[in-house]
Amino acid sequence: MVRWRNGICCLRCGSGRVRGHGNYGQGLKRYFCKACGRTFNGKTGNSFHYSRLSLREWFMLILLFLALHNSILGLSWLLEWSCMPIFKAVKRLMLRLRALQPVGMDGSVESDEIYVTAGLKGRNNSHRIKRLGRKPRRRGLKRRGRGAWGRDKPAVFILVERGGGEDYVPSSDVEAETALKVIGRRVSEGSTVYTDFFKAYLGLGEAGYNHEWVNHSAGEYVRGECHVNSCEKQPSHKTSHKILK
Ligand SMILES: [Zn+2]
CATH class of the missing domain: 3.30.420.10 (Ribonuclease H-like superfamily/Ribonuclease H)
Incomplete structure (x- = not known):
């Protein structure tokens, strides 16, 4: 509705000579441009392109994460998805926002x-370790001084x-x-x-x-x-x- 408020036009050449070309499921239609002979959909060329999530799911995720300050774990619980797709979507979102921000x-x-602290060694409090039902692996001898990449810190x-x-x-x-x-x-x-x-x-x-x-x-x-x-x-x-x- 926002993108095509003046009618559907091709996102690659701008021509208005387009026709429907099936759909992808999740309410996402595919269009065919008669001028340049290529297809496109509502997500072509923006941050949500090549994503399995629908726009509705993206907007819900953005609202819950940015405006309502939910954690990834909280989102996983709310939306009943596993953590990984949420983590990936949030990562993509944050990288896009970061690219917009001048450094x-x-x-x-x-x-x-x-x-x-990188990795899970020695982390009693990690929910991932708790779920495994075993004690965490030990991190070896405690080292003094500042952390470093090579020392997992x-x-x-x-x-x-x-x-x-x-x-x-x-x-x-x-x-x-x-x-x-x-x-x-x-x-x-x-x-x-x-x-x-x-x-x-x-x-x-x-x-x-x-x-x-x-x-x-x-x-x-x-x-x-x-x-x-x-x-x-x-x-x-x-x-x-x-x-x-
Ligand atoms: Zn075109």
């Missing part, structure tokens, strides 16, 4: 990193522009070079970058940024404008909301 940041930007850089967008960048290591690359690609030079006191960030001043930091290990979390608290709050749906509006 250029400037002004005041906070940067921090978190470490995510990859780092994710969090960049938050104050009053603007946010970005999450998974990274294989947390070397100074990587941190500079991650920030250099997204934040324009001359911006103020707030970080914690971590040696990977020490080169930022030389790279043309106005670098300020707080020293968490010395108990300092806020010094005037300088803090990374926006990075440490729960990830929000703010950006996706903005795009939906």
